[in-house]
Amino acid sequence: MSDRAALPALAELTRTRVLEVFREPEALFWMFVFPILMAVALGIAFPSRTSDLAIVGLVEGPGAARIARLLRASPEIDLRSFEPGQADRALRRADVQLVIEAGEPPVYRYDPARPESRLARRLVDDVLQRGAGRRDVWTVREQTVTSAGSRYVDWLIPGLLGMTIMSTGLWGVGFTIVQARGRRLLKRLTATPMRRGEYLLAHALARLFFLVFEGGVLLLLARLLFDVPMHGSVLLIIAFAVLGALSFSALGLLVASRARTIEAVSGMLNLVMLPMWILSGVFFASSNFPAVLQPFIQALPLTALNDALRAVMLEGAGIREVGREALLLAGWFLTCFAAALRLFRWL
Numbered sequence: 001m002s003d004r005a006a007l008p009a010l011a012e013l014t015r016t017r018v019l020e021v022f023r024e025p026e027a028l029f030w031m032f033v034f035p036i037l038m039a040v041a042l043g044i045a046f047p048s049r050t051s052d053l054a055i056v057g058l059v060e061g062p063g064a065a066r067i068a069r070l071l072r073a074s075p076e077i078d079l080r081s082f083e084p085g086q087a088d089r090a091l092r093r094a095d096v097q098l099v100i101e102a103g104e105p106p107v108y109r110y111d112p113a114r115p116e117s118r119l120a121r122r123l124v125d126d127v128l129q130r131g132a133g134r135r136d137v138w139t140v141r142e143q144t145v146t147s148a149g150s151r152y153v154d155w156l157i158p159g160l161l162g163m164t165i166m167s168t169g170l171w172g173v174g175f176t177i178v179q180a181r182g183r184r185l186l187k188r189l190t191a192t193p194m195r196r197g198e199y200l201l202a203h204a205l206a207r208l209f210f211l212v213f214e215g216g217v218l219l220l221l222a223r224l225l226f227d228v229p230m231h232g233s234v235l236l237i238i239a240f241a242v243l244g245a246l247s248f249s250a251l252g253l254l255v256a257s258r259a260r261t262i263e264a265v266s267g268m269l270n271l272v273m274l275p276m277w278i279l280s281g282v283f284f285a286s287s288n289f290p291a292v293l294q295p296f297i298q299a300l301p302l303t304a305l306n307d308a309l310r311a312v313m314l315e316g317a318g319i320r321e322v323g324r325e326a327l328l329l330a331g332w333f334l335t336c337f338a339a340a341l342r343l344f345r346w347l
Helices: 003-022 025-045 064-072 087-092 115-131 152-182 185-189 196-226 234-256 262-279 291-298 301-315 323-343
Strands: 054-059 077-082 098-101 107-109
Touching: 003 196, 054 064, 054 087, 054 115, 064 077, 064 115, 077 087, 077 115, 087 098, 087 107, 098 115, 107 115, 152 185, 152 196, 152 234, 152 262, 152 301, 196 234, 196 323, 234 262, 234 301, 234 323, 262 291, 262 301, 291 301, 301 323
Parallel strands: 054 077, 054 098
Antiparallel strands: 098 107
């Protein structure tokens, strides 16, 4: 095939791949509907960390009335009363963060591994110590931050966008290729003059078509429903979304280059995505993990994409500030695509 005919062939392959996706209602749901539902649900659940209350259970009994009076006067505590024996059950189910049993002194029961339980313990102890006569040396001045850009939902949306780009890129490319291989459709393509590079690149380019709807709708709803800010360049956000989509599409091509069954590729895709779901800062900061893991975490493509999106959207960062992330994503794309091109088999 001549170079002049290569571009029209690539365009036709890309168009065919786009049309194939529209024939799969399940794929459309996971690409477009599911990320939006997740963003809306989490945005409603976590509009701002400052609105969280410490949920505390109090065991009814002698002395409980005085404790209840003190705790109910605090705007930071949601107090719930329980019969003896019921409070521990509520604690096991995470219905409450802390259980108090009246006494001299009172008894606190909580799981120190849960950050919200440790916070509840400090809040409750402060209220009860004040009620017992403790006096503070000074009264601090507080400046709470609730403006757009500093809330948890603002931090969450770029992570959800990055996760969506990763998931649809890997599953949309890897699963489709293995499915075609299993149906012997790739075997028929070997009889055509099409080159494997054109076939693989068409899958990656088709992802860019759907990226317009996946990312655009999610960011638009985040803006309209939760007033998530866009401090940086919209073009830079689009550029990183495109670069991320290409990187994960190439990674999906690499995963599917030799897999022959749906079961095999499903396991491999989950193995690739699971570490990034956990480590790359989708729902909580990747800095929470030990320092020994940070070099590995920072080398992951989803970490680079999430960090870049947050820096541009929330801090107004320019290309110089996110240049490292851009180079890392480009490196993942080139490396994975070259490896997939070398390892890919039609059969």
